[in-house]
Amino acid sequence: MGLFHPVWSASPSSFAGHVTSLTCSMMFKLQNHGGNCLKNNKFLLFQSPLVKQRSKLSCSSVGNEDSTSISRSIREDPQSYISTIQPSDARILYYAAPAMGHNKEAHPECNRRVPAIIDALEKSELTSKFRGSEVTELQNIRSATVDDIASVHSRAYITGLEKAMSKASDDGIIFIDGSGPTYATATTFQESLLAAGAGISLVDSVVITSRIREDPPVGFALVRPPGHHAVPQGPMGFCVFGNIAVAARHAQLVHGLERVLIIDFDVHHGNGTNDVFYDDPDVFFISTHQSGSYPGTGKMQEIGSGEGEGTTLNLPLPGGSGDGTMRTVFEEVIVPAAQRFKPDIILVSAGYDAHVLDPLASLQFTTGTYYMLASNIKQLAKQLCGGRVVFFLEGGYNLQSLSNSVADSFRAFLGEQSLAPKFDDPAILYEEPSKKVLEAIQKVKHIHCL
Numbered sequence: 001m002g003l004f005h006p007v008w009s010a011s012p013s014s015f016a017g018h019v020t021s022l023t024c025s026m027m028f029k030l031q032n033h034g035g036n037c038l039k040n041n042k043f044l045l046f047q048s049p050l051v052k053q054r055s056k057l058s059c060s061s062v063g064n065e066d067s068t069s070i071s072r073s074i075r076e077d078p079q080s081y082i083s084t085i086q087p088s089d090a091r092i093l094y095y096a097a098p099a100m101g102h103n104k105e106a107h108p109e110c111n112r113r114v115p116a117i118i119d120a121l122e123k124s125e126l127t128s129k130f131r132g133s134e135v136t137e138l139q140n141i142r143s144a145t146v147d148d149i150a151s152v153h154s155r156a157y158i159t160g161l162e163k164a165m166s167k168a169s170d171d172g173i174i175f176i177d178g179s180g181p182t183y184a185t186a187t188t189f190q191e192s193l194l195a196a197g198a199g200i201s202l203v204d205s206v207v208i209t210s211r212i213r214e215d216p217p218v219g220f221a222l223v224r225p226p227g228h229h230a231v232p233q234g235p236m237g238f239c240v241f242g243n244i245a246v247a248a249r250h251a252q253l254v255h256g257l258e259r260v261l262i263i264d265f266d267v268h269h270g271n272g273t274n275d276v277f278y279d280d281p282d283v284f285f286i287s288t289h290q291s292g293s294y295p296g297t298g299k300m301q302e303i304g305s306g307e308g309e310g311t312t313l314n315l316p317l318p319g320g321s322g323d324g325t326m327r328t329v330f331e332e333v334i335v336p337a338a339q340r341f342k343p344d345i346i347l348v349s350a351g352y353d354a355h356v357l358d359p360l361a362s363l364q365f366t367t368g369t370y371y372m373l374a375s376n377i378k379q380l381a382k383q384l385c386g387g388r389v390v391f392f393l394e395g396g397y398n399l400q401s402l403s404n405s406v407a408d409s410f411r412a413f414l415g416e417q418s419l420a421p422k423f424d425d426p427a428i429l430y431e432e433p434s435k436k437v438l439e440a441i442q443k444v445k446h447i448h449c450l
């Protein structure tokens with residue numbers, strides 16, 4: 001197939017030692033997967049035996065739940081549920097869940113984030129008020145159910161968080177995890193269910209529309225609290241529920257989309273998503289993040305385990321990496337990995353904290369980098385999976401660079417010209433560590449036989 005350069009089939013030499021390397025026979029297995037539920041873009045409106053089997057596996061891994069207890073009504077009769085979902089004629093479908101009650105003064109993950117984005121979209125004339133049905137905010141979304149969340153998180157965590165709401169109500173604010181720090185207020189539980197539900201509803205609408213149109217809308221969940229650090233057993237790093245992981249499971253279990261590609265370009269490693277799918281061969285998790293940044297996981301050698309060996313790709317980037325780096329990474333790593341995996345849908349953990357102006361890290365992405373990522377990922381989805389792609393807001397703490405970058409992402413989805421030159425100041429950028437970057441790219445390509 002032309003994918004395997006002979007050098008990758010040899011035993012490691014320049015990277016010998018502790019580096020784990022996939023053999024090309026493993027890669028061959030990955031490439032020649034069977035049981036794809038999509039044939040000629042026609043959907044199976046029922047669960048395949050494979051998907052049913054996974055449902056049991058995933059339940060046992062998150063707290064010994066009986067598979068029948070997970071979203072009983074929806075998952076026992078997905079066809080009835082699917083029949084209620086309306087296709088959309090939009091080109092961008094988004095939902096804004098600002099979680100106004102989930103807030104802490106002076107905390108970077110504050111309730112001004114989503115309104116800042118909406119304000120920028122309005123000012124840029126990128127909302128339905130200016131674009132009609134081209135850009136639509138999804139109506140009638142549902143909050144995620146406890147069963148939806150339990151496809152990813154343990155029930156002990158979910159019920160514990162719900163119970164903690166009365167204390168949060170008494171105290172005003174509580175800390176639910178020390179490492180972030182992650183806080184909760186009286187409304188955190190309900191607002192987190194809404195954030196996860198928005199992702200599910202966007203997946204529903206994008207998938208259903210893709211049955212009747214070759215160019216379904218790009219979905220964008222402008223939600224908080226974010227999700228990619230939340231681990232199966234609890235919250236972490238400002239994140240409460242793994243919104244993207246919940247949506248991935250929903251896509252598999254309800255829509256029969258077997259293979260999900262998750263691209264996470266937040267500056268931090270999406271350790272929660274990584275952990276949920278670490279042994280799952282049907283969810284390919286690709287994360288680029290700043291080397292050495294919070295939470296310290298996501299080493300290149302972490303490639304998945306068991307059946308899932310090879311379907312986790314972690315690429316830590318040296319501090320100072322920027323636009324040039326990410327363009328090369330996209331072309332040389334993300335595209336070939338995605339092409340080999342052949343996803344049925346792409347979900348994106350869109351963190352905007354790798355921007356040069358972001359206060360929490362030190363990569364040098366620009367507004368133009370986010371435009372490129374949005375445009376290229378949309379194109380990749382068109383090539384590989386009928387255009388099915390949904391973005392999920394993760395980090396991004398400089399309100400200006402966050403909101404400008406999301407607005408430019410919207411322009412990319414619409415195929416309109418980037419306004420990045422208006423916002424990006426080349427004078428504040430310094431030279432990217434290109435030698436270290438190229439070494440990292442070569443190493444990850446070697447490990448994953450790309």
Ligand SMILES: [Zn+2]
Nearest residue numbers: 266268353395
């Ligand atoms: Zn982040």
